[in-house]
Amino acid sequence: MKARWDIFCSVVDNYGDIGVTWRLARQLVVEHACDVRLWVDDLRAFERMCPDIDVHLAQQWQEGVDVRHWPSEWVAAPAADVVIAAFACQLPPDYMEAMAERQRTPLWMNLDYLSAEEWVVGCHRLPSVKFKGVQKYFFFPGFRPGTGGLLREAGLLEQRHAFQQDVAAQQHFLQGLGVFPLAGARLISLFAYENAGLARWLDVLSTDGRATHLLVPEGRILGDVARWLGVEGLAAGAVHQRQALTVQVLPFVRQEQYDRLLWCCDFNAVRGEDSFVRAQWAGRPLLWHIYRQDEDIHLDKLDAFLELYTAALSPAARAALVSLWQAWNTEGDMAQPWKMLMEHWPEVLAHAERWCLEQGLQADLATALVQFYESWI
Template structure:
């Protein structure tokens, strides 16, 4: 019989949590023939990336995944063979009792946040707490050997390479989104949290000798874009130009379309976890807006990734990339940092491709989870 998997997702950051778990659920079904129930407590956030979702249904099937609404009032539900609590969310007490009452205890895992910190390797797959005899395990995605790897569907990099080598396919895709960039313009995507440093970056882009077409999917950064433009009520489809910079707002798109948007762009500014990983698979230079945490502990995660990511760069290119990321995440001087990065663009661009291929040599996250389950049983 196929293994039964329950994935619990409590939507905290609008799209990042559900973005990761939705990708994972589909991959487990398609590539590993698992029976998957995805429990989600916010179907309206889910609907943005899967428009077929009916937010009024407690149970439905989408792309081979059984989608369940995670209710406040829990009813009797038998536990699965594998139970994943995504991003340390707390399972319903009634479900935990069902796990303990099972004839065979399930494999219970906390799928943790992505981190490049060295300690992750030592904690990956270690036992955590127990609940009435049911053992919980840590499972860490990561960039280093000895971690759970990154979400990556079979054939993804080959699809991306073929798409990036097909100028007509890219043009057709962008035109379907309403994007008609000037010939030779630098194409940048911007998906970020609110950021006080955005204006300084847009200033330098607008005064550049090379035109830039900035694509901004609907999201939290729109307020800062509006302030810089001096307009109100930006909506999808709006296009504004100031000197060398064209700003265009895009509708929120499905995950597969967002992947292709990243593949089309010369540079991708992303946020959170799901888009961060997808930007790396695009093989293009990127800028990560990490989720802010109390006492700035998120900066430790940022520094750990930068140390790993820039290790193979020349000292000057590494310093330029680090300066840009730190400026973006600490309200620094984005104008000067961007100018420094452009001085090392060929090297940084080639490195993004090399990094992508190197990460692609590791087992993907879904496969690593299945392998852990198979070794556990």
């Protein structure tokens, strides 16, 4: 019999949490024949990346996944064989009672946030708290051997490579979004949180000797882009040009389309967790806007990733990349770090592809979760 999985997602920053759990749920169904219920407390946020969602339904099927609205007033539901609390969300008390009442208690996991910090390896798959005999385990995605790996669908890297070799396919995709860049223009995608450091970066791009076409999916950074352009507001479809820089706002698209957008671009600025991982699978240089946390502890996570990611770069290229990422995440001056990065562009570009292929040698997150369940039973 197929194992039954329950994944609980409490939407915090609109897209990151649901982005990860939606990809995971679909992959468990398609590649591992799991029976998956995805409990989501905010269907309107979910609707942005899955427009077929009916936000008024308590239960519906989407791409083989049983999607359930997670109501504030819990309605009794039987516990599954595997229970995932995504990003440390708190399960409904009545559901926890249902877990404890099962003849065979479920495998209960806290799917934690992605981190490159060394301590993650030591904590991965360790037991956590118990609830009436039901043991919870830590499960950490990660970049190092000994972690749960990253979300990666079967054949993803092969699909990406074929797409990037097919200029006609890229042009067709971009034209479907209404994007018609100038010949030879640098393509950059920008998906980020609010950032006061954006203006200096856009200043540099606009005065560069090479044309840049900046593609900005709808999101929180639009206010900063609008202020730099000197316009009242921006919406999908807007196109503005200032000297060498063309700024175009794109609609929020499905995850598969966003993946292809990243594959088309020469450089990708991303945020949070889901888009961060997808930018790495694009095999192109990237800039990560990490989610800000109290007391700036997010900067420790940023430094841990940079230490791992830049280890194989030359000292000069490493310094350029590190200074750019640190400036972006502290709202510092982006002008000089960007110019430094351009001086080492061939090395940074080749490194992005190597890093992608190296990460692709590890088991993907969905497979690691299934393997843990199989070893647990």
